[in-house]
Amino acid sequence: MFAAAVLFAFALVVALVARWLKARRLRLPPGPPPDPFIGNLRQMAFTNQEQMFESWGKTYVWAGTRFSATCPTASVPEHRRLIQDHFNQQAILAYRPLQRLETCTLLLGLLQKPEAFIRHVRRFSAGTIMKITYGHTVKSMDELYVRLAEDAAHETVSAGSPGSMLVDFFPALKFLPAWMPGAGFKRHALKTRVKVRRMLDIPFKMVQRTMAAGTAIPSFVSDLIIANESDSKHKQYEEEDIKGAAGVLYGAATDTTSALLISFFLAMTLHPDVLRKAQAEIEEKVGPDRLPDFEDRDSLPYVDSIVKEVYRAMTRSEDMYTDPHTFYPERFMNQDSQTAEMTDPKNVVFGFGRRLCPGKFFGDANIWLVVASVLAAFDITKRRNDRGEEIPPLVDYASGFVSNEAAQVPKLDVSNEGLASMKYDAMGPLVVNSDGTVSRITNWPNMTELERERTMKVLIARNKLRLAKQDADDPSSTPLSMAGSAGEASK
Numbered sequence: 001m002f003a004a005a006v007l008f009a010f011a012l013v014v015a016l017v018a019r020w021l022k023a024r025r026l027r028l029p030p031g032p033p034p035d036p037f038i039g040n041l042r043q044m045a046f047t048n049q050e051q052m053f054e055s056w057g058k059t060y061v062w063a064g065t066r067f068s069a070t071c072p073t074a075s076v077p078e079h080r081r082l083i084q085d086h087f088n089q090q091a092i093l094a095y096r097p098l099q100r101l102e103t104c105t106l107l108l109g110l111l112q113k114p115e116a117f118i119r120h121v122r123r124f125s126a127g128t129i130m131k132i133t134y135g136h137t138v139k140s141m142d143e144l145y146v147r148l149a150e151d152a153a154h155e156t157v158s159a160g161s162p163g164s165m166l167v168d169f170f171p172a173l174k175f176l177p178a179w180m181p182g183a184g185f186k187r188h189a190l191k192t193r194v195k196v197r198r199m200l201d202i203p204f205k206m207v208q209r210t211m212a213a214g215t216a217i218p219s220f221v222s223d224l225i226i227a228n229e230s231d232s233k234h235k236q237y238e239e240e241d242i243k244g245a246a247g248v249l250y251g252a253a254t255d256t257t258s259a260l261l262i263s264f265f266l267a268m269t270l271h272p273d274v275l276r277k278a279q280a281e282i283e284e285k286v287g288p289d290r291l292p293d294f295e296d297r298d299s300l301p302y303v304d305s306i307v308k309e310v311y312r313a314m315t316r317s318e319d320m321y322t323d324p325h326t327f328y329p330e331r332f333m334n335q336d337s338q339t340a341e342m343t344d345p346k347n348v349v350f351g352f353g354r355r356l357c358p359g360k361f362f363g364d365a366n367i368w369l370v371v372a373s374v375l376a377a378f379d380i381t382k383r384r385n386d387r388g389e390e391i392p393p394l395v396d397y398a399s400g401f402v403s404n405e406a407a408q409v410p411k412l413d414v415s416n417e418g419l420a421s422m423k424y425d426a427m428g429p430l431v432v433n434s435d436g437t438v439s440r441i442t443n444w445p446n447m448t449e450l451e452r453e454r455t456m457k458v459l460i461a462r463n464k465l466r467l468a469k470q471d472a473d474d475p476s477s478t479p480l481s482m483a484g485s486a487g488e489a490s491k
């Protein structure tokens with residue numbers, strides 16, 4: 001025990017001195033005054049860090065840069081390069097059929113079980129990225145590949161936000177043996193490593209297996225494996241890099257997308273006037289017979305302003321936006337092009353420079369399509385209690401990796417506290433036609449309750465079958481020829 005204590009004390013002193021020497025060399029923008037040796041450790045909040053950063057942002061300003069505090073992060077350039085090739089503005093056009101299909105599945109889920117909307121949204125986020133990454137269709141959040149990815153992500157996130165542990169400040173502490181008191185972070189890291197390993201290996205092997213059997217749906221991973229096999233002497237990519245880039249994609253794409261979409265539902269529950277205005281715009285510009293599509297984006301400026309405002313709600317900069325705590329899409333309407341560019345929250349929420357989100361265009365297209373489609377198909381209202389009174393939604397944001405880094409994850413208890421109850425509008429439920437297009441039942445308003453109930457049963461079953469059939473039969477309707485390919489597959 002004595003030897004362990006001496007070892008610990010020695011590691012701490014080495015870490016402190018190394019850190020102090022490094023801090024002296026760095027010239028950083030202003031921040032809260034650091035203490036000798038331990039830097040900003042004392043001032044760091046370990047939960048709800050976004051509130052701390054917001055307050056620092058008001059106090060420490062320098063040449064347009066906000067406060068600085070020392071906390072290292074890491075990024076693997078090889079992964080980034082692979083991802084960028086598959087998610088640039090040209091390449092993502094090939095994913096549009098998949099995005100439409102997944103959006104349609106989301107709408108059907110909402111029709112069937114509106115109270116489970118968080119689950120539908122999470123399945124959508126997982127479904128789009130799993131299909132692109134591994135060619136795998138996600139039917140439920142309980143299946144193997146999703147569980148593996150969710151477990152690994154959960155384990156990673158539960159380690160705490162960046163900068164919430166001593167080892168974030170003193171990296172030398174990672175050399176402590178796992179059994180030592182105070183090295184709980186290391187035991188957690190070892191457990192996480194096992195989960196991450198499984199999440200990287202198991203779906204990769206599935207792609208190898210299906211490729212060998214000739215049944216693989218082309219994907220990010222299969223493209224890279226093929227690229228490697230095309231030159232037997234010189235491998236273009238290390239297998240570990242392919243696995244790593246694929247693994248990063250799930251974690252980076254799912255929580256961010258889900259958090260933004262859930263925030264959208266919350267905003268619509270709280271702001272029925274905004275919802276109505278957007279629905280009127282869709283009704284006028286798109287009409288009642290089809291869902292909005294990517295090409296409609298420019299003609300739906302108010303819907304686009306809602307999307308921007310959902311992003312903007314993640315940034316609370318008082319310098320950039322008046323009254324930043326108010327949800328107000330109108331702030332983005334009728335701007336000249338220069339102001340529009342300067343105030344576009346996409347320039348902020350997807351990160352900057354070397355760390356710019358490589359999924360920016362794909363992620364934004366996903367958010368837009370779901371927002372526009374949900375607005376076209378549903379009313380979103382507050383739930384009512386037995387006396388018919390509206391129940392105010394529970395607004396509570398969990399602290400964690402995503403809420404600090406990219407988006408905020410609402411903790412919304414729909415079933416008990418009541419958030420949104422969605423009902424059909426007069427337009428009637430969606431019908432998936434055999435050619436993959438979507439329409440509505442024209443005589444829905446004239447049907448009796450019983451007729452509607454029966455129609456729904458048949459419709460839901462048939463829609464599901466048609467979606468599954470399209471998915472299985474028509475590989476060209478999924479993001480197939482991905483390596484360097486552009487152009488949109490058939491609608």
Ligand code: HEM
Pocket residue numbers: 073074075076080083087248249252253254256257260349350351352354355356357358359360362363364367405406407
């Ligand atoms: C739609 C909402 C999204 C938001 C708000 C968002 C935001 C961000 C931000 C702020 C970063 C930088 C993090 C940092 O500095 O450490 C980032 C990184 C990243 N994002 Fe996104 N993202 C979104 C969606 C996506 C999607 C859909 C994908 C995948 C297709 C994706 C892939 C990535 C990857 C791979 C990184 C890591 C890049 C690196 O470490 O170099 N993101 N994202």
